[in-house]
Amino acid sequence: MKITVLNTGGTFNKRYNPIKGQLEVPTDNIALDKIVKSCHNVQFDIKNIVSKDSLDFTQEDRETILKEIQNSTSENIIIIHGTDTVDLTSKFIEDKIQGKKIVFTGAMVPMSIDEVEATMNFSQAIGFLNAPIENGIYLSMHGVVVEHSKLVKDRSVGQFLVKN
Numbered sequence: 001m002k003i004t005v006l007n008t009g010g011t012f013n014k015r016y017n018p019i020k021g022q023l024e025v026p027t028d029n030i031a032l033d034k035i036v037k038s039c040h041n042v043q044f045d046i047k048n049i050v051s052k053d054s055l056d057f058t059q060e061d062r063e064t065i066l067k068e069i070q071n072s073t074s075e076n077i078i079i080i081h082g083t084d085t086v087d088l089t090s091k092f093i094e095d096k097i098q099g100k101k102i103v104f105t106g107a108m109v110p111m112s113i114d115e116v117e118a119t120m121n122f123s124q125a126i127g128f129l130n131a132p133i134e135n136g137i138y139l140s141m142h143g144v145v146v147e148h149s150k151l152v153k154d155r156s157v158g159q160f161l162v163k164n
């Protein structure tokens with residue numbers, strides 16, 4: 001199976017900068033490369049298109065993501081995105097894309113600090129794309145992959161939960 005991965009930053013990718021004394025979104029794919037190295041039956045095409053905390057996203061950043069999806073020849077796309085505004089980006093592209101399976105994912109804890117959550121969220125997106133699912137826009141977080149608008153970030157528990 002072939003999967004295009006569009007990396008747009010967020011906590012998933014963050015690393016500690018000891019000089020500045022803070023976590024930053026790097027412009028590389030080190031976090032992702034670490035995960036995909038252990039997936040031998042999937043061919044990944046990874047593109048780093050935006051490197052930001054999603055709270056800093058502009059309309060232009062969302063247009064960049066949309067254009068990448070529209071120009072991609074791949075049917076299967078995973079988008080690494082910050083969790084704070086993944087709902088806004090998925091809603092923005094929702095009516096503009098057809099004929100593709102797109103799974104957004106991210107993490108609450110950086111891969112550089114604890115690999116478990118980021119690896120699980122990303123891996124379940126791969127497993128989901130490998131199943132006979134319908135085209136659409138989905139979100140993969142915390143043990144669940146569903147249609148994107150059905151999974152919401154509950155800030156009181158620091159986790160994504162399925163909407164009732």
Ligand SMILES: NC(=O)C[C@H](N)C(=O)O
Nearest residue numbers: 010011053054082083084
């Ligand atoms: N967990 C995260 O990704 C939160 C981060 N502020 C972001 O939206 O990029």
